[in-house]
Amino acid sequence: MAKSDRLFRLLHLIRGLTPPVTAARLASAMEVSERTIYRDIESLRLAGARIEGEAGLGYTMIEDPALPPQTFTQIEIEALSLGLSDVSQRGDADLAQAAKDALTKILATLPERQQRQAVHAVNLVHRFGTPPTPTIDMTLLREAMWAEEALDIGYKDQSGRSTQRRIWPLAMSYHDRSVMLLAWCCLRSDFRMFHVTRIDGYAISEESFRPRRVPLLREYIATLKARKLPRMPAHH
Structure with a gap:
C-alpha cells in the first residue's frame, strides 16, 4: 500500500474509532507494525492534522479546519459528486442551490488532480422526473x-x-x-x-x-x- 493511501486510511481510523485509539489497535487494523503507526502519526501531524496522545496512552483526533483536503479518496469524491448532483436535481430551489454551492466549495479545497476527478466523475445522475414543486417555503x-x-x-x-x-x-x-x-x-x-x-x-x-x-x-x-x-x- 502506498504511503499516501496508508495515511488516508490511518486518518480515517483515528477519526472513526472510539478515542483514545492505541497504536496496537491501529497497527492491527492497518496490518502494519506499531513502529510504522508512530512514524505515520508524526507524518500526519507535520501535514497539519491535530492528533493528541502518545505511545502507551492512545491517540485522539482533534477536529481542525486546516486539515489537508487530500484526505478525500477518489471513491469518496465520486460519492460526494453523485450525492450532491442528485440533491441539485431533486431538491427545492434553496436545497438545490445549496448542493451546488457545497460542491463548488469542496472542489475549491482539492488539489488540481482531484478537482479533475470530481469534474469528470464516472458516476452521473439524470432523473427523468422530479417531485412536484412544493407550494410552501x-x-x-x-x-x-x-x-x-x-x-x-x-x-x-x-x-x-x-x-x-x-x-x-x-x-x-x-x-x-x-x-x-x-x-x-x-x-x-x-x-x-x-x-x-x-x-x-x-x-x-x-x-x-x-x-x-x-x-x-x-x-x-x-x-x-x-x-x-x-x-x-x-x-x-
Whole structure:
C-alpha cells in the first residue's frame, strides 16, 4: 500500500474509532507494525492534522479546519459528486442551490488532480422526473425542524377534505415522486406522514418540542421498520 493511501486510511481510523485509539489497535487494523503507526502519526501531524496522545496512552483526533483536503479518496469524491448532483436535481430551489454551492466549495479545497476527478466523475445522475414543486417555503419548514418548533398547518387529504392540526415536524423524506414530511400529529396523538404539496399554509407556533425531535424520529423509523413496509405510505 502506498504511503499516501496508508495515511488516508490511518486518518480515517483515528477519526472513526472510539478515542483514545492505541497504536496496537491501529497497527492491527492497518496490518502494519506499531513502529510504522508512530512514524505515520508524526507524518500526519507535520501535514497539519491535530492528533493528541502518545505511545502507551492512545491517540485522539482533534477536529481542525486546516486539515489537508487530500484526505478525500477518489471513491469518496465520486460519492460526494453523485450525492450532491442528485440533491441539485431533486431538491427545492434553496436545497438545490445549496448542493451546488457545497460542491463548488469542496472542489475549491482539492488539489488540481482531484478537482479533475470530481469534474469528470464516472458516476452521473439524470432523473427523468422530479417531485412536484412544493407550494410552501421549504426553507422555513426546515428551520422549524432545526429549531424544534411546532407548526400549525392546514392539510388536504386525497379526497380534498381539509383539516387544521398542530404537528411536530421531524424530517423530510424524498421519494421518487413525492416529498413527505414526517411528523408527530398532536391532533391524532400519533406519527403521520404528510405530502408537502398538500400542506395548505402553515404558521410557526410558540410551542417548542425540544429536545424530542431526534428520539421521536428514531422511534418513528423503528416503528416503520417493525411493520416491514415496502415503502412509507402517505397520510390520508
